[in-house]
Amino acid sequence: MTLEIVPVKSRRDLRRFVNLPWTLYNEVEHPHWIPPLRVTTYDALDRTKPFYRDAERELFLAVRDGKVVGRIAAIENRAHNRYHNDRVGFWGFLESVENQPVVDALFAAAGSWLAGRGLDVMRGPVMPSTNYDCGLLVDGFEHDPSFMTPWNPPSYGTLVEQAGLTRVKDLVAYFIPMSDDSFRLPPAFEAFASRAQTKSALTFRDLDLSRWDAELELCWDVYNSAWEENWGFVPMTKDEFIVMAKDLKPLLIPEFAFMAEMQGQPAGFMLIVPDFNQILKTNRGGRLFPFGAVKMLLGKKKLRTGRIMALGIKREFRTRSIFPLFVYESFRRGKAYGAVGAEASWILEDNELLLGPLKALGLKEYRRWRMYDGVTR
Numbered sequence: 055m056t057l058e059i060v061p062v063k064s065r066r067d068l069r070r071f072v073n074l075p076w077t078l079y080n081e082v083e084h085p086h087w088i089p090p091l092r093v094t095t096y097d098a099l100d101r102t103k104p105f106y107r108d109a110e111r112e113l114f115l116a117v118r119d120g121k122v123v124g125r126i127a128a129i130e131n132r133a134h135n136r137y138h139n140d141r142v143g144f145w146g147f148l149e150s151v152e153n154q155p156v157v158d159a160l161f162a163a164a165g166s167w168l169a170g171r172g173l174d175v176m177r178g179p180v181m182p183s184t185n186y187d188c189g190l191l192v193d194g195f196e197h198d199p200s201f202m203t204p205w206n207p208p209s210y211g212t213l214v215e216q217a218g219l220t221r222v223k224d225l226v227a228y229f230i231p232m233s234d235d236s237f238r239l240p241p242a243f244e245a246f247a248s249r250a251q252t253k254s255a256l257t258f259r260d261l262d263l264s265r266w267d268a269e270l271e272l273c274w275d276v277y278n279s280a281w282e283e284n285w286g287f288v289p290m291t292k293d294e295f296i297v298m299a300k301d302l303k304p305l306l307i308p309e310f311a312f313m314a315e316m317q318g319q320p321a322g323f324m325l326i327v328p329d330f331n332q333i334l335k336t337n338r339g340g341r342l343f344p345f346g347a348v349k350m351l352l353g354k355k356k357l358r359t360g361r362i363m364a365l366g367i368k369r370e371f372r373t374r375s376i377f378p379l380f381v382y383e384s385f386r387r388g389k390a391y392g393a394v395g396a397e398a399s400w401i402l403e404d405n406e407l408l409l410g411p412l413k414a415l416g417l418k419e420y421r422r423w424r425m426y427d428g429v430t431r
Contacts (some may be wrong), residue, residue: 055118055119055120056119056241057116057117057118057123057155057156057158057159057161058116058117058118059114059115059116059117059162059163059341060114060115060117060139060246061112061113061114061115062112062114064080064111064116065114065171067113067373068096068099068113068390070115070122071097071113071115071122071125072092072095072096072122072156072310073090074122074125074149075087075089075090076089076340077122077147078149078150078151079217079359081338084207086195086196086197086198086199087203087205087394088198088199088205088223088331088335089334089337089338089340090332090334090340091337091340091341091342092298092340092341092342093205093341093342093404095273096146096303098147098181098182098186098187098292099111099113099127099147099182099315101312103294103297104175104293104294104297105182105294107291107293108131108132108133108291109129109130109132109133109182109211110129110171111127111129111130111182111389112164112167112220113125113126113128113147114127114128114163114164116150116156116159117299123150123151123153123156123160124148124149124151124153124156124157124160125147125148125149125150125179125215126145126146126147126148126152126159126160126161126163126164127146127147127164127182128143128144128145128163128164128165128167128170128176128246129143129144129145129146129180129182129183130143130144130169130171130173130347131143131144131182131183131288133288133289133340133420134288135289136184137288137289138288139177140175140329140376141172141173141174142173142174142175142177142426143171143173143175143176143177143430144176144177144182144183145161145164145168145176145178145179145180145334145428146177146178146179146180147158147179147181147182147244148179148190148210148214150209150210150213151379154205154213154216154217157213157214157216157217158216158217160207161176161193161217161218161219161428163181164176164431165295165428165429165430165431166430166431168430169378169430169431170374172345173430174428174429174430175405175428175429175430176219176428176429176430177222177286177425177426177427177428178425178426179204179425179426183288184286184287184288185288185290185294185298186300187202187203187204188204188225188400188423188425189204189225189400189424189425190210190211190423190424190425190426191204191205191206191210191421191422191423191424192203192211192224192422192423192424193422194227194420194421195208196423197420197421198231198331198332198335199331199397200227200359200360200361200397201229201327201328201329201330201331201334201360201361202328202361202363203361203397203399203400203421203423204279204423207423211424214404214426216427217428218428218429219359219426219427219428220426220427220428221424221425221426222426222427223285223286223402223403223424223425224314224402224420224423224424224425225399225400225402225403225422225423225424225425226400226401226403226409226421226422226423227397227398227400227401227419227420227421227422228397228398228399228401228412228417228418228419229395229396229397229398229401229420230381230384230385230388230395230396230397230398230412230417231350231391231394231395232385232388232393232394232395232396233358233392233394233395239382239385239415240414240415240416243378243382243414243415244382244410245356246375246378247378247379247381247382250375250376250378250379251307251379251402253375254316254373254375254376254379255316255317256314256315256321256379257314257315257316257318258313258314258315258383259312259313259315260308260309260311260312260313261273261306261308261311261312261313261323261388263303263306263308263311264305264361264391269313270276270296270299271297272313272320272323273295273313273323274290274292275320276284276320276321276322276323276366276367276368277295277366279291279366279368279369280366280367280368280369280372281366282323282369283369284402284405285402286425292331292362302325302327303326304351305328305330305350305354306325306327307326307328307354307355307386307427309327309390310324310325310328310360310387310388310391311323311324311325311326311328312324312383312386312387314367314371314376314379314383316371316379320368321364321367321368321371321376322366322367322368322380322406323365323366324362324364324365324384325362325363325364326360326361326362326363326384326429327359327360327361327363328341328354328359328360329357329359329360329397330350330353331351332357332359333349333353333357334350336349337349349385353380357393358391358392358393358394359379359387359395359396359397360393360396360397361391361396361397361398362396362397362398362399365377365380365398365408367380372407373416377407377408377410377411378411378414381412381415382400382410383408384396390396398412398423400423404420
């Protein structure tokens with residue numbers, strides 16, 4: 055059998071790239087795979103999007119006897135390399151049959167393309183940067199993924215490592231239960247949060263969706279300030295942030311998109327998105343129209359679990375007491391809403407300012423994703 059690695063050059067090729075997961079996964083063998091909306095993958099690869107004004111990508115298909123058996127994207131993120139002063143390339147969107155030669159060939163093609171652009175490291179997976187979906191699932195396969203988090207079979211970790219890539223950083227997830235009567239915030243935690251709020255004069259308010267543009271200005275400023283020292287972070291341009299926020303706006307519940315202010319000045323914000331994967335699980339074709347969008351919008355108010363998608367606090371307000379305040383506030387709001395719980399992810403494995411309060415609640419890590427580095431060839 056002949057294996058070829060070919061670049062995506064046509065609309066047909068792109069369609070085969072996007073559609074590949076539906077040929078690899080099925081409900082019987084992969085009950086926890088939730089089909090993404092195909093349109094989200096097209097959007098992530100769309101060169102007209104603001105991200106690609108300072109980035110480039112090449113897509114590759116692995117074809118064996120005329121059938122697509124794998125895919126990968128190679129990505130040059132010039133903004134990342136300027137910000138970190140390095141020469142790192144990226145890879146992502148990896149899907150493949152469980153066959154080492156196929157995966158080896160895909161990484162060889164991606165590495166060669168990146169090396170040709172003067173990049174000496176290939177890091178991933180990212181879809182298409184660390185500001186979007188990223189990480190390879192390495193623990194927690196038995197759980198359905200929450201909204202906008204990756205799921206892959208356990209074999210992928212072995213395939214990637216045997217292709218010569220090594221672990222560089224892990225991202226973890228914790229689940230905060232709210233409807234379980236056996237789980238209560240420890241009295242000491244509540245008392246600490248109450249004292250911290252009184253001492254700091256921190257207040258919380260819902261984002262005003264009727265003043266969306268003005269609120270986005272505040273959130274964009276907080277976002278780039280809050281994450282500026284995080285591993286792998288790249289500042290988002292305003293245009294890129296606005297496009298991402300536009301896609302999220304119809305999915306938000308106002309009580310779970312809130313700003314923290316200190317004497318009227320924005321100090322941080324938290325964004326908890328309903329777990330639309332509970333709806334997407336029934337949308338096996340992964341198409342938004344004609345029924346996918348209707349299912350999501352009509353089903354939004356019925357969802358009682360969510361994902362803490364963003365928690366950002368500006369550096370000048372970042373203390374060991376402010377993170378527990380956000381945890382306490384999200385828990386209070388969730389209980390009032392009748393929520394079942396929320397996943398906090400992706401948290402850097404060494405982010406003790408955030409992990410500390412979660413561990414203090416007695417919560418346990420339940421999912422983990424891994425970022426890998428390889429050498430370009």
